[in-house]
Amino acid sequence: MPKEAMQKKNKNKKLKQMARAGSARYVWQRICQNPLALASVIIISLMIVLSIISPFILKCEYSKISMQDMYALPSLAHPFGCDELGRDILSRILYGARFTLAVGFLSVFMSATLGIALGSVAGYFGGVVDQVIMRFLDVMAAFPQLLLAIAISAVLGTGFDKCIYALGIAGIPHFARMMRANILTLRNQEFVEAAISIKCSKWRIIVHHVIPNAFAPLIVEISMSIAGAGLAASSLSFIGLGVQPPAPEWGAMLASARNYIRLYPHMIMFPGIFIMLSVLSFNLIGDAIRDALDPKLKD
Amino acid sequence: MSKYILKRILLMIPILVGVAILIFTLMFFVPGDPVEIILGSSATQAQVETVREQLGLNQPYIIRLGSFLQQLFLHGSFGNSYVQGTDVGAELLTRFPRTLILALFSILLSMVVGIPLGIRAATHANSAEDRISMFVSMIGVSMPNFWLALMLVLLFALKLGILPSSGDKGFEYYILPILANALGGIAGVARLTRSSMLEVIRADYVSTARAKGVSEHDVIYKHALPNAMIPIITMCGGRFGGQLGGTVVIETVFSIPGIGAYLINSINNRDYNAVQGSVLYIAFTFSVVMLLVDLIYAFIDPRIKAQYEGHSKKRIKRGEVKADA
Secondary structure, three states: OOOHHHHHHHHHHHHHHOOOOOOOOHHHHHHOOHHHHHHHHHHHHHHHHHHHHHHHHHOOOOOOOOOHOOOOOOOOOOOOOOOOOOOOOHHHHHHHHHHHHHHHHHHHHHHHHHHHHOOOHHHHOOOOHHHHHHHHHHHHHHOHHHHHHHHHHHHHHHHHHHHHHHHHOOOOOHHHHHHHHHHHHHHOOOOHHHHHHHOHHHHHHHHHHHHHHHHHHHHHHHHHHHHHHHHHHHHHHHHOOOOOOOOOOOOHHHHHHHHHHOOOOOOHHHHHHHHHHHHHHHHHHHHHHHHHHHHHOOO | OOOHHHHHHHHHHHHHHHHHHHHHHHHHHOOOOOOHHHHHHOOOOHHHHHHHHOOOOOOHHHHHHHHHHHHHHOOOOOOOOOOOOEEEEHHHHHHHHHHHHHHHHHHHHHHHHHHHHHHHHHHHOOHHHHHHHHHHHHHHEEEOHHHHHHHHHHHHHOOOOOOOOOOOOHHHHHHHHHHHHHHHHHOOOHHHHHHHHHHOOOOOOHHHHHHHOOOOHHHHHHHHHHEEEEEHHHHHHHHHHHHHHHEEEEEHHOOOOOOHHHHHHHOOOHHHHHHHHHHHHHHHHHHHHHHHHHHHHHHOOOHHHHHOOOOHHHHHOOOOOOOOO
16 A cells, blocks of 8 residues: 555544544543543442442342341451441442432433423523523522422422432422523524524524534533432431431431441441542542533633 | 612512412422321311311412411411421521521631632642642532531540530530531632632733732732632522531531421421421522622622613623623
8 A cells, every 4th residue: 555545544543533522432532531530430330330230249138137247347247347237338338329329310310301491492482481481490499409309308208219309300490590591692602693694494503503502511510410419319318308218328328327426437437438439420520521521611 | 789789679579479389389289188297196077177177278279378478478477387386487586596607607617718728729720739629629529518527526526525516505516517517618619719710810901910010919819809709609609508408417417406407307297387487498598698699799790880870881882791680
């Protein structure tokens, strides 16, 4: 093969390797370049995998009560010790990851979908529809988010699914307002004007120009919100409203371990460390995604 | 300026009414009969009917809502607790100062520590000091406040024995709760101050100030900081709401008899009149704080001042975003 053709081929290969800015692959490349974010991705993936396979690989079952091991301190057999019923804390924590992570993901999915829909409708249609939606959201936003989630939980009752609904509904105003603001600013941007001037159809402008641009900041917000939702979920369970014991949700574990703080502090140490670790990881991933998608917002 | 303040206050009224309607509606749909909670399960059908009649519970939604709003806004009454039979409003009033102390000192501590930390990080951007402090603050943001509270109790109350672990018999009882509630705030405020300062430091007017020989201290504190303050104040207002929500959890950990502890207690007792009252009280407080934040804008944001003062309205360019939009 002639040299020139080889060079051209190599160049093409290189271009292919560098993903287009803003694409999912580009975001992934940026995360890989950031050691903290990469570590966070690994930690979250590990938590998910371990939460699924831990019942099969660990010797101690998460729900097995053993009176001999009551309040056992950390040891080789029980690396994190045992709780007041002699249940192995390590297997409970690993199994319990599914609650915190699932509530985090699903409640944010719920508030983002509903919020984006409401915000887009308000932004596109304007006028009376906008007024009605926004005034309603103003009222919802007048509550501190955790308080609204607590109030909704009080009505719905406790449990895994109800915890998701409570946090999901409480998060709607935030996403809706953001989406509406994005669409309002985008409507007057030059590239939309340019698209109109070359006779793009309205549909094409909305789908190809407005929505992709309105989404980038939202993706950042979504990734950051998962951290907040995980934290709120464990707070709800801690005060007895979210996921209920004996399910090994981390907040619920802390709530029951609280009574033994004086004598057996190891029982409160480990669940808290895992809450912090998962929330920290989501925050760091969110930071990396923000840096990748919106260089203007970079710290 | 008074026109702006008046407008803001008037705008708050429909929000407060909306908040009251929303909470009333939520509580209206709570499953279970309040009369059963009041009388217990052994009551006869006739007794139940009498109490229902007395409380007006067999009236339709819209009439009950009307009388609730009338009671709330015209008489300032939150109704009676189902379980204790006491006036919810009076109970909330005695508990409110404790919740307010907790939330207020938490936000003050967040600002007093967070803002200087953020400024320091921004002025030393990308140095090792900056990176470490931002990573530490990220940990602070990620830490659940109730877990931090338990850890603080473990260290300062149980191991060192220098601070009390629960109760509210003096100011020393509030130190640990305030610390636990404020740490997330400190970290959040520091991070936001840093990014807000970094944005401003790159602006042309800061370069101009440096070029004309203004000292570095004055560049940061007189030229950059005032301009960076607007997002910081917005965030602190929002954070205050977070702190108010956080107090619900913190009060439970430290057994402080504030509104949050009352709320959780009432939820557990299914005392929905008390739940309604406490949620409304906190939401109203939050709305008043957000109003105050808006009023602070009027003093620090010259754009708003200009809009409402004399003939300076013309100076605002057409395309410019109104700060209150």
